[in-house]
Every structure is written in structure tokens, then in C-alpha cells.
Amino acid sequence: MKRIAIYPGSFDPITLGHVDIISRALPLFDELYICISNSSKKTYLFSLEERKQLLIDNFSDTKKVKTMVNAGLTVDAARSVDAKFIVRGIRTNMDAEYEKSMDVMNKALNNDIETIFLFANPTLSSISSSLVKEVALLKGDVSSFVPKNVAQALKTKMG
Amino acid sequence: MKRIAIYPGSFDPITLGHVDIISRALPLFDELYICISNSSKKTYLFSLEERKQLLIDNFSDTKKVKTMVNAGLTVDAARSVDAKFIVRGIRTNMDAEYEKSMDVMNKALNNDIETIFLFANPTLSSISSSLVKEVALLKGDVSSFVPKNVAQALKTKMG
Amino acid sequence: MKRIAIYPGSFDPITLGHVDIISRALPLFDELYICISNSSKKTYLFSLEERKQLLIDNFSDTKKVKTMVNAGLTVDAARSVDAKFIVRGIRTNMDAEYEKSMDVMNKALNNDIETIFLFANPTLSSISSSLVKEVALLKGDVSSFVPKNVAQALKTKMG
Amino acid sequence: MKRIAIYPGSFDPITLGHVDIISRALPLFDELYICISNSSKKTYLFSLEERKQLLIDNFSDTKKVKTMVNAGLTVDAARSVDAKFIVRGIRTNMDAEYEKSMDVMNKALNNDIETIFLFANPTLSSISSSLVKEVALLKGDVSSFVPKNVAQALKTKMG
Amino acid sequence: MKRIAIYPGSFDPITLGHVDIISRALPLFDELYICISNSSKKTYLFSLEERKQLLIDNFSDTKKVKTMVNAGLTVDAARSVDAKFIVRGIRTNMDAEYEKSMDVMNKALNNDIETIFLFANPTLSSISSSLVKEVALLKGDVSSFVPKNVAQALKTKMG
Amino acid sequence: MKRIAIYPGSFDPITLGHVDIISRALPLFDELYICISNSSKKTYLFSLEERKQLLIDNFSDTKKVKTMVNAGLTVDAARSVDAKFIVRGIRTNMDAEYEKSMDVMNKALNNDIETIFLFANPTLSSISSSLVKEVALLKGDVSSFVPKNVAQALKTKMG
Numbered sequence: 001m002k003r004i005a006i007y008p009g010s011f012d013p014i015t016l017g018h019v020d021i022i023s024r025a026l027p028l029f030d031e032l033y034i035c036i037s038n039s040s041k042k043t044y045l046f047s048l049e050e051r052k053q054l055l056i057d058n059f060s061d062t063k064k065v066k067t068m069v070n071a072g073l074t075v076d077a078a079r080s081v082d083a084k085f086i087v088r089g090i091r092t093n094m095d096a097e098y099e100k101s102m103d104v105m106n107k108a109l110n111n112d113i114e115t116i117f118l119f120a121n122p123t124l125s126s127i128s129s130s131l132v133k134e135v136a137l138l139k140g141d142v143s144s145f146v147p148k149n150v151a152q153a154l155k156t157k158m159g
Numbered sequence: 160m161k162r163i164a165i166y167p168g169s170f171d172p173i174t175l176g177h178v179d180i181i182s183r184a185l186p187l188f189d190e191l192y193i194c195i196s197n198s199s200k201k202t203y204l205f206s207l208e209e210r211k212q213l214l215i216d217n218f219s220d221t222k223k224v225k226t227m228v229n230a231g232l233t234v235d236a237a238r239s240v241d242a243k244f245i246v247r248g249i250r251t252n253m254d255a256e257y258e259k260s261m262d263v264m265n266k267a268l269n270n271d272i273e274t275i276f277l278f279a280n281p282t283l284s285s286i287s288s289s290l291v292k293e294v295a296l297l298k299g300d301v302s303s304f305v306p307k308n309v310a311q312a313l314k315t316k317m318g
Numbered sequence: 319m320k321r322i323a324i325y326p327g328s329f330d331p332i333t334l335g336h337v338d339i340i341s342r343a344l345p346l347f348d349e350l351y352i353c354i355s356n357s358s359k360k361t362y363l364f365s366l367e368e369r370k371q372l373l374i375d376n377f378s379d380t381k382k383v384k385t386m387v388n389a390g391l392t393v394d395a396a397r398s399v400d401a402k403f404i405v406r407g408i409r410t411n412m413d414a415e416y417e418k419s420m421d422v423m424n425k426a427l428n429n430d431i432e433t434i435f436l437f438a439n440p441t442l443s444s445i446s447s448s449l450v451k452e453v454a455l456l457k458g459d460v461s462s463f464v465p466k467n468v469a470q471a472l473k474t475k476m477g
Numbered sequence: 478m479k480r481i482a483i484y485p486g487s488f489d490p491i492t493l494g495h496v497d498i499i500s501r502a503l504p505l506f507d508e509l510y511i512c513i514s515n516s517s518k519k520t521y522l523f524s525l526e527e528r529k530q531l532l533i534d535n536f537s538d539t540k541k542v543k544t545m546v547n548a549g550l551t552v553d554a555a556r557s558v559d560a561k562f563i564v565r566g567i568r569t570n571m572d573a574e575y576e577k578s579m580d581v582m583n584k585a586l587n588n589d590i591e592t593i594f595l596f597a598n599p600t601l602s603s604i605s606s607s608l609v610k611e612v613a614l615l616k617g618d619v620s621s622f623v624p625k626n627v628a629q630a631l632k633t634k635m636g
Numbered sequence: 637m638k639r640i641a642i643y644p645g646s647f648d649p650i651t652l653g654h655v656d657i658i659s660r661a662l663p664l665f666d667e668l669y670i671c672i673s674n675s676s677k678k679t680y681l682f683s684l685e686e687r688k689q690l691l692i693d694n695f696s697d698t699k700k701v702k703t704m705v706n707a708g709l710t711v712d713a714a715r716s717v718d719a720k721f722i723v724r725g726i727r728t729n730m731d732a733e734y735e736k737s738m739d740v741m742n743k744a745l746n747n748d749i750e751t752i753f754l755f756a757n758p759t760l761s762s763i764s765s766s767l768v769k770e771v772a773l774l775k776g777d778v779s780s781f782v783p784k785n786v787a788q789a790l791k792t793k794m795g
Numbered sequence: 796m797k798r799i800a801i802y803p804g805s806f807d808p809i810t811l812g813h814v815d816i817i818s819r820a821l822p823l824f825d826e827l828y829i830c831i832s833n834s835s836k837k838t839y840l841f842s843l844e845e846r847k848q849l850l851i852d853n854f855s856d857t858k859k860v861k862t863m864v865n866a867g868l869t870v871d872a873a874r875s876v877d878a879k880f881i882v883r884g885i886r887t888n889m890d891a892e893y894e895k896s897m898d899v900m901n902k903a904l905n906n907d908i909e910t911i912f913l914f915a916n917p918t919l920s921s922i923s924s925s926l927v928k929e930v931a932l933l934k935g936d937v938s939s940f941v942p943k944n945v946a947q948a949l950k951t952k953m954g
Contacts, residue, residue, distance in 0.1 A: 003504075024591055027480075028591075028593065072297045073294065073297045073299045076299075090573070090594075092733045093252070093574065093733055093888050094733050096570060096573045097253050097570065099596070100596045101284075101285040101287075101290070102285075103285075104285035105285050105290060105294070108285075108303055109294070109299050109300065114504070114505075114595070115595075116505070116594070117567075117593070117594040117595070118591070118592075118593065118594070119576070119577045119580045119581075122581055122917035122920060122921070123917055125737075125740075126736070126737035126738075126739075126740035126741050126917070135741065135745070138708045138709045139708065139709070140709045140712075140745050141745065162321075162345075162346065186402060187321065187403070187432075187434070231775065232774045232776045234776075235774075243345060244346070249418075249435075252414060252415065253730060255408070256411065256728045256729055256730050259408075259728075260728065260762040260764075261762075262437045263440055263761075263762035264762050264771065267762075268776050273346075273436070274437075275436065276435040276436070276437070277432070277433075277434065278417070278422075281422055281599035281600055281602060282600055285599070391616070391617045393617075394617075410896065411570070411729050411888075411892055412571060412889060412892055415569045415570055418569075418603070419602075419603040419605075419608070420603075421603075422603035423608060426622070427617050440759055440761060440762070441758055443758060443899075444758070444897075444898075444899035444903075453900070453904070456867045457868070458868045458870075458871075458904050459904065462903050463903070549933045550930065550933045550934070550935045553935075570888075574888055574889050577921070578887065578920075578923075578926070580921075581921035582921050582926060585921075585939050585940070586930070639798075639822075639823065663798075663909070664798065664823060664880070664909075664911065720822060726891070726912075729888055729891060732885070732888060732891045736885075739914045740914075740917055750819055750822070750823075751913075752823070752911055752912070752913065753912040753913070753914070754909070754910075755894070755898045755899075755910075758899055
């Protein structure tokens with residue numbers, strides 16, 4: 001039986017932290033869906049289509065990585081692709097607390113799905129999409145925080 | 160002399176976590192006021208009247224439990240009902256840090272009032288009003304997180 | 319019905335942090351037992367008799383405060399004096415985590431007994447019995463961390 | 478290619494927390510080695526043979542679960558059974574910090590091996606082997622914290 | 637060579653916590669720039685000019701303290717005044733996590749600039765500008781949290 | 796007036812984490828004393844003379860770095876060399892809590908001395924002297940955690 005997982009997030013935009021977690025989680029699974037959250041209540045810097053494209057460009061040579069879009073519960077997204085696993089990275093202790101709460105909540109909503117955690121590489125644990133956007137907005141160099149295509153896209157976006 | 164406490168919160172809506180803290184705190188006091196915060200600066204899903212009714216329905220057989228509304232400082236609300244104690248639940252470490260700061264602040268504002276803490280039951284510590292609303296909005300089943308009347312009200316509200 | 323609590327600890331020796339928690343918890347209860355842990359597996363600087371005497375001297379004018387000795391489970395000590403409550407102070411986040419675990423454990427052992435927490439006064443939250451002993455051993459002045467009788471006893475002890 | 482993992486620990490003795498992590502991690506792997514740490518520098522309540530037997534009894538019907546003994550580095554133990562993964566449970570924030578440090582250390586020692594984390598079930602997150610032994614020593618009832626065979630063994634051990 | 641530092645913040649308004657950090661950091665440096673963040677994306681209670689004046693009034697007799705305004709990256713602000721150091725206070729553990737991330741990010745942006753941390757005085761560690769504003773809005777007495785000129789300004793502002 | 800600091804620790808043995816903190820703190824001071832704690836109550840792997848030599852070898856070309864030995868209070872050691880500052884590195888949140896307590900304690904013992912904190916470089920924040928010794932004992936390669944001379948000394952020591 002195939003082991004399938006989803007890796008949920010906003011990916012607005014994808015960072016080297018995300019890339020690292022995906023690469024390290026891949027050997028555990030036969031298929032890994034990058035599950036792009038898209039909520040009508042949130043404002044994104046990059047459109048859904050842009051976020052998806054920036055993602056795909058970084059995993060074009062890995063057939064096991066796929067993408068999907070989710071506007072509902074994470075556990076429902078997992079079920080929709082027969083995934084029994086959710087993958088999450090933990091960057092800080094505050095992250096850990098939040099993730100623990102979501103884990104319990106998700107278990108209550110669907111006990112058949114297990115969330116698997118990886119700690120962020122320490123050199124990448126300070127990077128978040130929102131911090132990257134803030135730095136880019138202030139004309140800081142984000143090239144050590146995001147993949148090349150994202151650095152380029154941020155430059156274009158911020159003008 | 161009567162021991163009187165207030166249990167402040169937004170209760171938008173009340174969860175099983177709140178119900179648990181209230182039930183466990185009750186034996187300590189002769190009167191316990193559930194003190195509903197109502198700020199003109201905040202947006203609530205449920206109106207003040209709805210929040211109050213959803214609360215009362217769960218404590219109708221406990222005469223020691225009363226309700227009150229507060230739009231000012233918590234310590235002033237306590238003083239207004241002769242309460243010498245504030246009750247708060249702690250769900251996570253982040254909660255603990257925030258509560259510790261509020262405790263010090265409240266002591267500075269009124270040194271006669273003591274805040275008493277209970278740790279959330281571990282099965283309920285992942286439940287917050289905001290998480291419950293988010294799940295309900297995404298059509299998730301919240302019946303294990305909130306009292307029956309709230310689950311019903313959320314269903315009506317979310318349509 | 320009387321509200322009775324125990325405040326368990328080693329009190330080797332009692333610090334101003336302990337005194338503060340006891341004083342602030344007192345209005346909640348009709349009787350408060352300072353419950354001195356005495357384990358044959360631990361080494362104490364002060365004997366049980368000394369620890370008890372150093373405690374009593376600080377609460378001689380408060381009839382509600384009593385002392386007891388415990389070599390068993392905390393919940394059994396509580397039950398032995400008809401106490402329905404355990405009082406604990408929280409100094410740091412690490413404290414909070416440990417206390418949360420003990421709270422859950424104690425609830426599993428005896429669900430009738432509730433543990434009530436107070437945050438340490440911030441000016442006292444760095445004081446622990448072990449740190450006080452370490453400072454006293456290195457000839458530091460501990461008079462701002464412990465009651466006068468303890469400061470004197472430490473001086474005698476450390477020579 | 479088989480996915481093989483080790484789950485390292487002292488298991489002195491195995492608790493329901495361990496059992497839960499093993500059960501939840503199993504679907505991820507084709508083989509899971511419970512890797513019993515045995516250091517000549519540590520004192521154990523149960524002998525290596527006892528710890529192993531208490532473990533095995535709980536997984537006798539699961540062929541994927543195996544046991545091994547380790548007195549060296551965890552990454553070397555993993556390599557010795559061709560495991561590319563280490564499984565660890567996280568109970569508290571303090572746990573999380575320690576595990577993060579060990580994760581980084583293990584990556585530095587062998588970058589081919591990935592550590593996968595699961596959060597403890599909240600009802601079990603207060604249970605540790607050492608706490609269980611302490612409660613058993615004080616004649617507390619540990620039957621809700623450990624498997625039946627361990628509860629029996631503790632009773633025998635503690636007399 | 638002169639040792640120059642910046643102390644960045646919004647200072648909306650300056651609190652006794654800020655004053656304490658500045659006073660304690662001063663002996664380390666020959667010049668200390670209070671660096672007022674001013675972002676077009678944020679809403680402030682006090683205008684830039686008001687925030688600056690409220691600051692200056694408290695350090696009029698200390699020639700080493702200067703003020704500057706920053707709408708860009710903190711490391712760029714530091715470089716603009718030849719500062720090799722950034723000073724930051726840490727109030728809580730959550731603060732510490734955030735500051736650690738910013739530290740790593742700033743090092744990635746400019747490795748020549750070092751951030752120096754001081755822990756907040758425990759009696760002041762619960763005070764933040766936002767909490768002070770909230771209390772003032774609810775007509776609470778903030779005189780023990782902020783300098784006199786700020787207390788007066790808040791009273792005028794809140795009416 | 797000279798700015799003098801001490802950097803206290805056991806340095807049993809010095810790690811790359813210590814070396815990093817010392818290098819980054821140096822520009823702040825005119826003299827920096829590495830203050831080697833030596834307590835008759837502790838057991839060290841390396842003798843005081845060995846620890847000192849392993850330290851010195853790494854700072855032989857930096858005249859600002861000096862060494863001293865301390866068996867008493869840290870604030871007394873600082874005063875003995877006219878140091879107004881103590882330097883400490885913070886590796887984890889647990890570190891931060893401990894350091895905050897020691898900071899408050901030291902301020903109570905001598906209010907004229909200020910403790911300055913640097914966060915550990917994230918690639919080094921998992922390294923502690925005790926973890927290094929544990930890995931070396933189990934024949935792991937510690938060359939990426941300690942200076943060359945220490946790696947050699949550990950190899951000799953562990954046999």
C-alpha cells in the first residue's frame with residue numbers, strides 16, 4: 001500500500017525552509033502533496049497560480065511531489081487524496097505549541113490521519129514567508145532565504 | 160465572609176474548556192461571576208446577548224454561577240461585585256506567559272485582587288473559541304469541543 | 319464546609335517566595351497546611367525539625383496556617399487532612415511545564431483534589447531554595463531572598 | 478526499498494506513552510526496531526532482560542516491531558540495522574528543546590538519518606518512566622499509566 | 637574607536653521598560669541612538685514627532701543618547717550611523733524566540749553588526765507599549781508603567 | 796575608562812560555541828576575562844590546568860582575552876578584575892530561563908554589574924560541553940563541535 005502525505009501551507013511564497021522540509025520528508029512517502037491553502041478571508045502577496053508555479057519550479061524533477069489546493073479543513077484535504085499523513089516542520093517553540101494544538105484538533109476531527117513533524121534545519125529556522133516578505137519590502141537581500149525563482153519574483157513584485 | 164471571584168473572557172462562544180475551568184473553580188468560591196468582555200473595538204461572531212444566553216444555559220442548575228458584562232478593566236469589574244479573586248485557565252505555555260504578564264499588570268492596578276490559575280484539562284487544552292469558530296466555518300464537526308447548545312448555534316450561524 | 323488546602327514542598331529552607339505564595343493563598347482557604355516533603359532518598363541541608371521550625375516562626379500569628387510532614391504521595395497527604403486543594407506557585411515556564419505534568423498525574427491518582435496555581439511575584443521569581451543555598455555556600459548575602467530567621471540559620475550552617 | 482526506523486529509549490519501564498507512539502509510528506515503516514539503550518553508567522530499575530520482555534509482551538502480534546540493544550550512539554544503532562529513520566515522541570516543550578538539540582547533533586554525526594517526531598497524545602503527555610517509578614514507589618496506582626504487565630512487574634518490584 | 641549602538645523600537649509610547657534598558661546599556665557604548673521605527677503600514681497612537689519628543693525629554697541630560705528615525709531595515713539604520721551594535725531588551729520567553737529569529741535574520745543581512753541583549757528588570761517585564769495603551773484607554777492608572785511625561789500625554793490623548 | 800567583562804563557565808572543555816560567543820563579544824570590550832569556574836563540589840573531565848590550556852591555545856593571538864579562575868560568586872569574580880560586565884551566551888529557551896534567573900540573582904547581589912547576552916549562532920546552539928563529552932565517550936566524531944586541540948585532547952582522554 002502506498003504511503004501518501006500532504007504538506008499543507010500558504011506558501012506565500014515558498015522559502016528554503018519549506019524546500020528543506022519537503023526534501024527531508026520525501027524518503028518517507030511514495031507521494032507527497034504540497035497542499036496550498038487558499039482562503040477567501042486571507043490576502044496573499046502572490047496569487048494562487050503564482051504560488052503554485054513558484055513551488056512546482058523547485059520540484060520539477062521529483063515525480064513524487066505533487067500539488068493541490070485546499071480551502072477547507074486540512075484533514076479533509078488529506079482524505080481527498082487518500083493521504084494518511086500530514087507533514088509539518090517546526091521552527092520555534094512557539095511553532096511547536098501551535099502545531100501541538102492543531103495536531104490534537106486534527107486527531108479529534110479525523111483519528112485516521114497522523115501528523116509527522118520534522119525540526120527545521122537550524123540555519124533555516126528563522127525564515128518564515130512573512131519575514132521574507134517584510135525584508136523584501138524594505139529592499140533587503142532575501143537570496144539566502146528563498147529559492148532563486150522566488151527571489152526574482154519578489155524583486156519584480158516589490159518593484 | 161463570602162469568597163467571590165470573576166472568570167473573565169469573551170466567550171465567543173463558550174467552549175468545553177471554559178465549562179471545565181468553571182466547574183473545577185466553583186468549589187473554591189461562594190459566588191463565581193462569568194464576566195463577559197464586550198469591547199466596542201472587537202468584532203464578535205455572537206452578540207453579547209447570544210454569548211450570555213449560551214453561557215447561562217450551561218449553568219442553569221448552579222446558583223453560585225452568575226454573569227456580568229465588562230467593557231473596562233478586569234480589576235474594576237472584580238471590584239464592582241466585591242470579588243477579591245480572578246480565575247483564569249492556562250492552556251499552553253504561550254498562555255502562561257501572557258497570563259503572567261496580565262497578572263503582574265492587574266496587581267499593579269489593584270493589589271487587593273488575586274488571580275488564581277487552573278491548568279486546562281489536557282484533553283481540552285487545544286480548544287479555543289477562535290479555533291472552534293475556524294473549524295465550524297470550514298464545516299468541521301465541533302461537537303467534541305463545545306456544549307450542545309453552542310454546537311447547534313454555530314451550525315445555525317455558519318449556515 | 320471548610321475549604322482546606324495543602325502547600326507541599328521541601329522548604330529546605332523556606333524562602334521569601336514561599337512566604338509570598340502562602341500569604342496570597344491564605345484568603346482562599348479556612349485552613350492551609352504547609353506540607354513538608356521528607357524523603358529518605360533525598361539529602362537535606364536542614365533537618366526536618368529545623369525546616370519545620372524555620373517555617374513556623376514566620377507564621378506564628380496566623381492560626382489558619384498549620385504544618386504537616388509527608389513521605390508519600392501528595393494527593394494522599396491532602397486526603398489525610400481532608401484538603402480538597404493543593405496550592406502551588408509558578409516561578410518560570412519550566413516550572414509551569416513541570417507543574418502541569420504533576421497536576422495531570424495527581425488528577426489521575428485522585429480526581430477529587432484540585433491544584434490551584436499562583437504566579438510568583440516577579441521580584442521573587444528567581445529565588446529557589448537550591449539557588450539560595452548555593453549563594454550562601456559561596457558567602458553571598460541572601461538576606462533579600464529569605465526570611466530573617468533563615469538568613470541567620472544559613473549563616474550558622476555555612477559557618 | 479524497505480523503510481526501516483528505530484525508536485530509541487531506556488524503557489525502564491515501557492509506558493502507555495511509549496506504546497502509543499509506537500502504534501502511531503508503525504504505519505510509516507516496514508520495520509520498527511525498539512532500540513533499548515543500555516549504558517554501563519546508568520542504574521536501571523529493571524534489568525535489560527526484564528525491560529526487553531516487558532516490551533515484547535506488548536507487541537507480540539505485530540511482526541513489524543523488533544527489539545535491539547544499544548550502548549553506543551543512536552545514529553550508529555540506526556545504521557547497524559539499515560534504518561534511515563529515528564522516531565521520537567514529544568511530550569512537553571522542554572522535551573521539544575532537548576529533542577531539537579539531539580536532532581541537530583545526530584544530523585552532524587550522520588546526515589543520512591532523519592528523525593521523525595510525533596506529539597504525545599495529550600492524555601499521556603504527563604507520563605514518563607521516571608514519574609511512574611516514583612509513583613509506584615510511593616504506593617500509588619500506576620495502572621492508568623503503564624501496560625498491565627508493567628503494572629504487575631512494578632508491584633512485584635516495589636514489594 | 638567609538639562604540640556606537642542603536643536601540644530600535646516603535647516607542648509608541650516609551651515605557652519605563654525602555655528607559656531601564658537604555659540606562660543599563662549606556663555604559664557599554666560611546667553613543668546610543670534610539671532608533672524610532674516609522675512604517676507607513678502601521679498606525680501609531682502618537683505621531684513620530686510626539687514619540688520623539690516624549691523620548692528626548694527623558695534623556696535630556698545624557699549627551700550619549702541620540703535619536704534617529706528608520707523606515708527601512710534595522711541593519712541599514714545601524715550602518716547609516718556607523719553603529720556596529722544593536723541593543724534589545726527581552727521581556728518574556730516569547731520575546732526571546734522572536735528576538736532570536738530577528739538576530740539570525742539580521743546577521744544574514746549584515747554579518748558585521750552584532751545584537752546585544754539585556755533581560756528586562758523583572759518588575760518591568762510585563763510592561764509593553766501596547767498593554768499600556770490598552771490600560772490607558774480603559775482609564776486605568778499607568779503612572780507606574782511609563783515616565784511622567786508619557787502618563788500626562790496618554791491622559792490628554794485618551795481624554 | 797576601560798570596558799572590562801568576564802565570560803564565566805566551566806569550559807570542560809571549551810567548544811566552538813564558546814569560541815563564537817567570545818569572538819563576537821570581544822569588540823564590545825577592552826579586556827575580556829574567560830573566567831573558569833572551579834568548584835570543589837564538581838567533577839571535571841579535564842583538570843583546571845588542562846581546561847585553561849585548551850582555552851588559551853585558541854586565543855593566543857588576541858591580547859584582549861585573558862583567563863582567570865573562580866571558586867566563588869560570579870559577581871565577586873567580576874569585581875576582582877574591575878569588570879562591570881558579565882557576558883553570557885543563550886543557546887535554548889531553557890538556557891534563557893536559567894540565565895534570566897541568574898541575572899536577577901546577580902543584580903540582587905551586586906547591582907553595579909550588568910550581564911550582556913548574545914544568542915548562540917544557530918549552527919552551534921545544540922553544542923554543549925556535556926553533550927560533546929557524551930558523544931566523545933561513545934566514540935562519535937566531535938570535530939565539528941570543538942576546536943582542533945580539544946578534539947585531540949578528547950581522543951587522548953577517552954582512549
